[in-house]
Amino acid sequence: MAELLEPGHGPVRTCIGCRRQGSRSELVRLVAQGGGSSTVLVDVRRRMAGRGAWLHPSEKCLALAIKRRAFGRALAGATETGAVESYFMSGAPLVEAPAATGKPSKPESGSEN
Numbered sequence: 001m002a003e004l005l006e007p008g009h010g011p012v013r014t015c016i017g018c019r020r021q022g023s024r025s026e027l028v029r030l031v032a033q034g035g036g037s038s039t040v041l042v043d044v045r046r047r048m049a050g051r052g053a054w055l056h057p058s059e060k061c062l063a064l065a066i067k068r069r070a071f072g073r074a075l076a077g078a079t080e081t082g083a084v085e086s087y088f089m090s091g092a093p094l095v096e097a098p099a100a101t102g103k104p105s106k107p108e109s110g111s112e113n
Contacts, residue, residue: 013054016070017061027054028087030071032078039080040071042087051075055084062088 012021016030029046030053033039043052053074055061062084065071072079 015056015061015065016053016074017055017058017063017065017068020056022054022056024054026056028057029054030075030084032075037080038078039082040075040078040084042084057088059088 010023010025013024013027014021015027024046029043029048030040031043031048031050033041034050040053041048046052051074053071055065062081066081069079071081071084
């Protein structure tokens with residue numbers, strides 16, 4: 001018999017730093033810049049094209065990912081992590097706050113809601 005999931009459970013992702021699993025909302029999505037570049041970018045809106053890698057929003061997980069050279073394996077040779085390091089050090093919010101207009105926001109398209 002198939003195990004029923006509790007309501008509210010969504011897709012599970014694995015952190016490339018600590019290798020623990022978490023929900024999409026707990027992790028930051030990273031992507032390679034593309035065009036043959038080795039730069040890794042933070043995908044704040046989680047909408048950029050291409051393969052993504054996931055990382056907990058902690059300096060510890062970032063350090064582990066760099067030490068393990070996980071970026072290059074997860075993102076096909078992308079190793080330049082300066083943008084990711086800058087993002088983590090800036091203390092930027094990891095989840096975009098909804099607009100405070102009082103109106104419901106538009107639902108996201110796609111099946112990963």
